[in-house]
Amino acid sequence: MASPALEPQKPVIPALGVASLLALAGCVFWVFGVAPTETEQGFVQKIMYLHVPSVIVSYVAFFVVFAFSIGYLWKRDLMFDRIAKASAEIGLLFCAMVLITGAVWGRPTWGTYWVWDARLTTTLLLFLIFVGYFLLRAATPERHKEARLASVLGIIGFLDIPIIHKSVEWWRTLHQPSTLFKVQQGAAKPAMPPELLYPLLTCMGAMLVFYVFLLLLRTKTEELHDELQEQIALANEG
Amino acid sequence: MPMNLEYVLASYGIWGIAFLVYVPWVALKMRRYRQGLQQLKDAQPQPTSASMKAQ
Numbered sequence: 217m218a219s220p221a222l223e224p225q226k227p228v229i230p231a232l233g234v235a236s237l238l239a240l241a242g243c244v245f246w247v248f249g250v251a252p253t254e255t256e257q258g259f260v261q262k263i264m265y266l267h268v269p270s271v272i273v274s275y276v277a278f279f280v281v282f283a284f285s286i287g288y289l290w291k292r293d294l295m296f297d298r299i300a301k302a303s304a305e306i307g308l309l310f311c312a313m314v315l316i317t318g319a320v321w322g323r324p325t326w327g328t329y330w331v332w333d334a335r336l337t338t339t340l341l342l343f344l345i346f347v348g349y350f351l352l353r354a355a356t357p358e359r360h361k362e363a364r365l366a367s368v369l370g371i372i373g374f375l376d377i378p379i380i381h382k383s384v385e386w387w388r389t390l391h392q393p394s395t396l397f398k399v400q401q402g403a404a405k406p407a408m409p410p411e412l413l414y415p416l417l418t419c420m421g422a423m424l425v426f427y428v429f430l431l432l433l434r435t436k437t438e439e440l441h442d443e444l445q446e447q448i449a450l451a452n453e454g
Numbered sequence: 455m456p457m458n459l460e461y462v463l464a465s466y467g468i469w470g471i472a473f474l475v476y477v478p479w480v481a482l483k484m485r486r487y488r489q490g491l492q493q494l495k496d497a498q499p500q501p502t503s504a505s506m507k508a509q
Contacts, residue, residue, distance in 0.1 A: 233477075244466075259456035263465045270469070309476060317465045324458045426473075433480055440487035447494045 229436065232429035239422035243415070251415045263321040265416055268396075269423040270313045275377055277307030277427060278342070282374035285367035294442060297363035300370055301353070302434035306427060308346045315343060326390055334387035338380040345373040359442070 247265045254261040280303040288296035318336065319329040330336065349369050356362035384393045396416075397404040406413050456462075 253456070258458060260458035260461050262462050266465055266469055309472065313469050313472060316468055320461050320465045320468075324461050430477070430480075433477070433484070437480055437484045437487065440484060440491065444487050444490045444494075447491060451494060451497075 229429065229432050232425065232432065236422065236426035236429045239425055243419045243422045246415045246418060252411055254412060257325060260321065260324050263317055265419045267314065267317040267321060268416060269420040270310050270317065272420050273423050273427045274307050274310035274314055274342075276424065277303045277310060277431075278346070278370075278374050278377060280431070281307060281370040285370035288363055288367045292360070294359070294363060295439075297367065298438040298442065299431070299435050300367065302431055302438055304346055304349055304366075304370060305434060306430045308343065308350070310427075311339070311343045311346065315339060331390055333390045334383040335380060335389050335391035338376060338383050342373065342376045342380060345369070345376060349373060359445075 243265065247262055251262075251265075253259055281300045284296045284300035284303065287293075288300060315336075318339075322331075323329050349366055352369055353362050353366050356365055383389065384391055394407060396407060396413075398407045399405075408416075
């Protein structure tokens, strides 16, 4: 019987890859060809369409780590751990993009690439927690022990996100408050005009489709890796 | 030329390059694992008709 990992690939992953590529290309066209230039910051504000969706995707990715880590600890099924690991890697990459694009955006607007501001520092902490998450995995040879320890760290790491989100309210920071919505008289209202808000929301949607594509691709890779390790172990026993 | 164009280009450039490297790297890993599994499968002794009869 054919190994389940060697079964022909379903066309979902390539289709999502093409869809996300088209969506991201459409976003670039909208941002640079149609969306107006913001009057206060000027052209450099275009970084927002990359920075803010990357923030949202990293939050979603780490939430998936949180949820699937709980799932693993509950069910002890490695499929949960593979999804958590895949999402953590993608989340870490997006978090790095958040720190880099934020620093590049900060130079012309704040006059510096980096300040030890509450939002920036807690985001850097999140990045370092998930670097530690992969170091922990690499240092643990037994597969289920690796999954168990990584799940605990994945859950703890996610708890930094509410702190990052609230940091601009709890501490006096250089970073601007909520980009999308502001609360006025108890009701949430858009924090920017619709001609800037709609392309931003579209970029978020496109980047979330890209995240789903990456997650499926990376999870499938993890599945193949685990099966290969299992087969090698069986061949060595025989 | 728009002011601060270099910062916008740097941001979009770094983001684009990161994923232009990441996606093929994951796809390459996937192909290697598939090849490894296929090689292991091919190396396994195939059941002969005699062994099938014995079973």
